[in-house]
Amino acid sequence: MEKMIAQKNILVNEEGYLTNFAQWDKEVGEEIAKENNISLTPKHWEVINYIQDEFKKDSPLSIRKIGKSGVVDIKEFYALFPVGPLKTATKIAGVPKPASCI
Amino acid sequence: MMIILSKASLENVYAAFVLANGARMEGIEAEMFFTFFGLEALHNKKLEHLHVATVGNPAMHLPTMIGGLPGMEALATTMMKKEMEKLDMPGVREFLDILKASGVRLWACKLAMEMFHYTKEDMYEDLDGVLTVGDFYKQGSGIGTHMLFI
Numbered sequence: 001m002e003k004m005i006a007q008k009n010i011l012v013n014e015e016g017y018l019t020n021f022a023q024w025d026k027e028v029g030e031e032i033a034k035e036n037n038i039s040l041t042p043k044h045w046e047v048i049n050y051i052q053d054e055f056k057k058d059s060p061l062s063i064r065k066i067g068k069s070g071v072v073d074i075k076e077f078y079a080l081f082p083v084g085p086l087k088t089a090t091k092i093a094g095v096p097k098p099a100s101c102i
Numbered sequence: 103m104m105i106i107l108s109k110a111s112l113e114n115v116y117a118a119f120v121l122a123n124g125a126r127m128e129g130i131e132a133e134m135f136f137t138f139f140g141l142e143a144l145h146n147k148k149l150e151h152l153h154v155a156t157v158g159n160p161a162m163h164l165p166t167m168i169g170g171l172p173g174m175e176a177l178a179t180t181m182m183k184k185e186m187e188k189l190d191m192p193g194v195r196e197f198l199d200i201l202k203a204s205g206v207r208l209w210a211c212k213l214a215m216e217m218f219h220y221t222k223e224d225m226y227e228d229l230d231g232v233l234t235v236g237d238f239y240k241q242g243s244g245i246g247t248h249m250l251f252i
Binding site for chain 2: 063064065067068069073075078081083084086087098101102
């Protein structure tokens with residue numbers, strides 16, 4: 001389905017995840033962050049960039065992997081995205097929700 | 103989500119850890135209460151040496167007599183750990199670190215600690231405390247709290 005995000009018609013799934021990463025830009029990310037009550041700091045952007053890089057490499061994401069990324073540790077990750085960090089961060093980054101149990 | 107872990111066979115420990123971590127990943131609060139043999143998953147000298155149960159577990163598809171042979175548990179455990187590593191599953195100590203970093207609170211049962219003659223110093227260093235059953239119920243008295251016994 002289509003959703004108006006940052007004055008653009010964006011394709012999203014029923015949970016609000018972008019289905020076409022090519023439609024993502026920074027304004028889209030910022031607006032999704034706002035919907036999730038997060039105001040993005042440079043540290044948030046570092047994490048978002050990391051997530052997007054991993055997505056482009058087709059490499060699956062998990063909490064453990066984020067903790068070993070060298071970008072943030074797990075505690076910081078939860079501090080940046082307090083409610084469901086991996087779910088929220090991937091939604092802001094415009095990539096699919098990770099199908100990870102750990 | 104309050105998860106009570108009363109066993110320390112590897113499969114039960116991982117089930118409890120995955121559920122606690124999964125709750126946090128969904129934005130749900132999670133606490134764990136370790137009682138009876140579950141305490142082994144917190145015991146510094148034992149937590150890295152937990153085993154899969156090969157006897158009394160029909161789903162292993164191993165005849166009980168064979169499962170009871172010396173070395174069978176160790177063999178099954180090594181095989182399971184290899185499979186888990188492929189799935190990027192952390193070891194028990196690293197998993198405890200992940201749970202703590204994710205905001206899971208870890209409690210040990212006072213009665214079981216006394217029964218096994220364990221002290222707080224024997225246990226994983228980031229343990230939040232040792233509780234009586236009454237303290238634990240108080241801890242879980244919030245509206246919407248679910249309890250899970252493993």
